[in-house]
Amino acid sequence: MLLDNLALFLLIVEKGGLSAAGREKGLSPASVSERLAALEAHYGAALLKRTTRAISLTEEGRLLVDGARRLLAEADELESGIRSGTCTISGPIRLSAPEDMGRRYIVPILDRFLAEHPDVTVDLNLTDGYLDLVGQGMDFAIRHGVLADSTLRSRSLGENRRVVCAAPSYLEAKARPEHPDDLSRHDCIVMRFGANLDREWAFQVDGKPHKVMVRGRRVANDGGLVGAWCRAGRGIALKSVWDIAEDLASGALVELLKDFAVGETGLQIVYPPANVQPRRVRLLIERIASELGSIETVLTRIGDA
Template sequence: MFLSNITLFLQIVEKGSLVAAARDAGLSPSTVSERLAALEAHFGVVLLNRTTRAISVTDEGRALMEGAKVILSEVEDLEARIRLGAQSLSGAIRISAPCDLGRAIVAPEIDQFLLEHPAISIELLLSDGYVDVVGQGIDIALRFGAITDSSLRVRTLSKKQRITCASPDYLKKHGTPSKPEELKNHNCLVMRFGENLDNIWRFGIEAKAPEETSLQTINVRGDRVTNDGELARQWCLKGFGIILKSELDVGPDIQTGRLIRLLTEYTPSSIPLQMLFPPSRAQPRRVREFADRLALRFQSTEFEFE
């Protein structure tokens, strides 16, 4: 009953209310309230602040939430090893990834992983904006750039080049920029990451010696802004403007000629691709194995450009 009460507590947090959790668990709201009270009495603390309108997790409740996910995952792994054998993996994995990266690379890896481990289930959440890894119960999150939440565990995969590119049709109609400052005269397709607009593009000038390298900052603009990286790529393919994207996103398009790489003498700064995990001390084996699979895939994904 203790573990089932902890599971119910996680459902309450995920659903946002006792009533919704009761509906999901097939219990009455009064039963859910009684079992939550029993759990709080067991620990001698308040786990949830409750009002007539909403609930909020206390510091003690958040600590229980983080630890409980690890414990329950280990219980699932133990049950799988006993029932199905030591080599079997089972349980759920929740993954967050940028939209185009998730579709192009993560989703095919999920397909293969599930073929090999049919007792696993995976939820893939695609978003180019901020994601609350702990609050949303994410097991693995993929993100580009610096990580501001120091509580998360970070595994840096590799640095990937950002590439300025456009379609042949766009360049035929509007010309090809030869210097970064000429981007001010072009329609640039801009990404939004949460509240931040990615309209400041930075370029390093290739030089014979490192000390000669300089940085150019260009404030770009255009008639289209989106928080979906895949949509920005599709707009670019249709000839609507110029984009600045990771080589992971546009590398195949450049190799096939669907997009043309621009400003090759002015290299935008590379950004790290990072894998984030909640701040727990242990990870279920299913999460570790899928994370290792993704890491190998990204390490082996390299593009050669002329």
């Protein structure tokens, strides 16, 4: 019963309330409240702060979130091994990935993984914005850039070169930019990451950092849409080479300002700091790391071309 109550507690945290967790589990609000009270009595501490509008974790509650995930992962691993044998994996995997990269690379990997492991289920969240892995109950996420949350652990997947690019049709209508400062006279397509607009593009000019504030008529929080607009000749975009490698190879997009290196950011898998991950999660992480590693080798050749 303790493990069931721990799982319910994590669901309350994930859904942001007792009623939402109850609906997910088919339990009445009174039953959810009773089981939460039993859990708090077991540990001798309040786990949640509740108001009429929201809930938040107490210090003890935050500590229990990490411990509960670890305990449930270990219990699931044990049961799976006993019931199915060590060669079979089963159960859910929840992960997040950037929109464009997720559709282009991660979904095909997931399809192959699910075909090989019919007892595994996947819940994929595609987003270019910040996602609270612990609060949302995610096993791991694939992210670009610097790891902002120092409590998370990470595994490097290689480098992510950012490319200024445009369609040939756009360059036929507009003068090709020869210097980063020329971008101020162009229609640039801007990415939104959560509340932040990526309007400040960084370059290297004469070996020194040089930033340019860009502007444009189109802003989107979906990397796939930014790429589609760019291919349609709607403007100049700053994209990960992972997302546009095929377009560069086919000529659908042209790299601009290559002599003013935009720079690279890391590509990584990040995950909550649990001591134990279910075997199914570890296997999928290994598969993604292996397959993306092979792709990165090809992208490096494109960058050097």
